[in-house]
Amino acid sequence: MVYNIHPINLFRALSLALELSNGGLSHHHWRTAMISSRIGRAMNMKDWQHQILVYTALLHDLGAAANWDERVKLRTFEVEDTIYDHAEIGYRLLKDSPILGMLAVPIRHHHDFYDGSSPSGLSGSQIPLISRIINVADRLDVLIDDDKYILGQKDSVLSRLESLTGIYFDPEVIAALQTCSQQESFWLDLADAAYAQRFFDHMNQYGQIRFNVDDILDIAEIFAKIIDQTSSFTGAHSRNVAMVSSYLAALEGYSKDECKAMQIAGLLHDLGKLAVPKKILEKSENLVPGEFEIIKQHAYYTYRILEQIDEFEVIAEWAAYHHETLDGVGYPFRVQEDHLKMGSRIVAVADIFSALTEERSYRSLLSSSEVKRIMYTMVKHNKIDKRIVKNLFDNLECVYNMVEIKIHA
CATH class of the missing domain: 1.10.3210.10 (Hypothetical protein af1432)
Structure with missing residues (x-):
């Protein structure tokens, strides 16, 4: 799998992630x-x-x-x-x-x-x-x-x-x-504010470069390390989501390169969290409505950043739609079930599973049976894909062996 990318578009998008703040973009x-x-x-x-x-x-x-x-x-x-x-x-x-x-x-x-x-x-x-x-x-x-x-x-x-x-x-x-x-x-x-676009358009004169999927994976790994440093409770979250997403994609018959693309989506799914203050990410009490609204913006920014990279349309959706739900009331785009691609459904399941099996500031570790109960309750309420969840728990031992999580019996 090869991506023909204008390097300036890649660097511009990645730099945009560094500009994110609760108050908007600083440029x-x-x-x-x-x-x-x-x-x-x-x-x-x-x-x-x-x-x-x-x-x-x-x-x-x-x-x-x-x-x-x-x-x-x-x-x-x-x-x-x-x-x-x-x-x-x-x-x-x-x-x-x-x-x-x-x-x-x-x-x-x-x-x-x-x-x-x-x-x-x-x-x-x-x-x-x-x-x-x-x-x-x-x-x-x-x-x-x-x-x-x-x-x-x-x-x-x-x-x-x-x-x-x-x-x-x-x-x-x-x-x-x-x-x-x-x-x-x-x-x-x-x-x-409009000049920046003209500046980047001028830089496009240097042309495109062919990046293979491993090149992009390397860049995604770097940014995943940055993303996971935003909270002391998410040290391996992006990598966990990436590994679980890739594994579940393989069970669905995705090719080797498609599984790597899924891994990229998992690594970058929380890119927009660089806009969320650490004090909110690590809050031990329940979030107040205004704080949850700040949390919601992260998936939006993940999409807006990744869509700027040439040939990243699919990866952008896989990564950014991880809080969309089958009943159409997820966030931030309220995508309906018939428009929610399999890749996005996989990342959503991987994200929920990884979050539930990691320690958090607001709760202690959950047992594997409790994780299973929560996720099947979400299936029952038409939030996440039943087949993907079944694949996950049918292969739970393999999943546990590949990710960095703590397990309660």
Whole structure:
């Protein structure tokens, strides 16, 4: 199975997951990528370097995605020693990836001080050029106040950056920024919500790449690790859902590649949970209505992110419809039974089973008999597919052997 994907669409979608918050989308990564691109062009970067620069900028805060406190801290200009933590986490997440590994080192050093006073000890040209550019672009975006007119801020923003030239920032990068930022359009594009689409359309000129299913699986594994770090109670949830989904798909006669695609859907089914604060995910008391409404948005965002990736239409549905129900009253799309694909039904069953067999903040571990009772009650009320549930419990020992769950007799 091969996916013909414009890389920029893949990186744009993945970066969107990093922008999720309870208050909406910040587009910090997108704007950092746009600023980085302008600086890179001003420095006459070669096309292949420019591509890697933009892709790295789109994922530069990957290591902070699951840490809400860290994400808030990164939106302030003043640099603390702990700002390097997320850069190191991002590096470790990516360094062994055959697809995203090229971004690992630039991400690791994107907050390094030019004068060598940061923990890495690197200075000047020892710091990757991509890292030096992203450092400037990232801090420039943080300085912009979205509640004020953009052109009224440009002088003060540039002055703040220039004051740290040679200490925090590379003088050559600052010089390139001074050149390209003379155009009012540089600033107005950052304030224009519609410009981002034109920027990404322009990046499509680099064409498509053929990714095989194992390439996509590798990327999905990385993001599953991030997703499952959002709560101390979900350390292996996405991987469990992926394995159970793949196994149940095989029982339904899916091909080897289709089972891997199902695994991808399972790994990414909770991608939208990056929009849900940890205090809600780990709340031990019952959720109040407003909190449950926040929870509901995660499946919506999972779909909206994945649908942006070329040839991901089916995977997007399999992944995002895991809270839809056969009676048509699930969320967030209220999909009716005759439009609910088998893949989505499988992920729904795998998700429920995995959640019920994992420890949660609001309940103790359940016995296997209690899990079975709950799921067959859901079958009775036309919530989940009876045949899939039967396949699951007919092969329960095999399922238990493949996933990371605790079992009560």
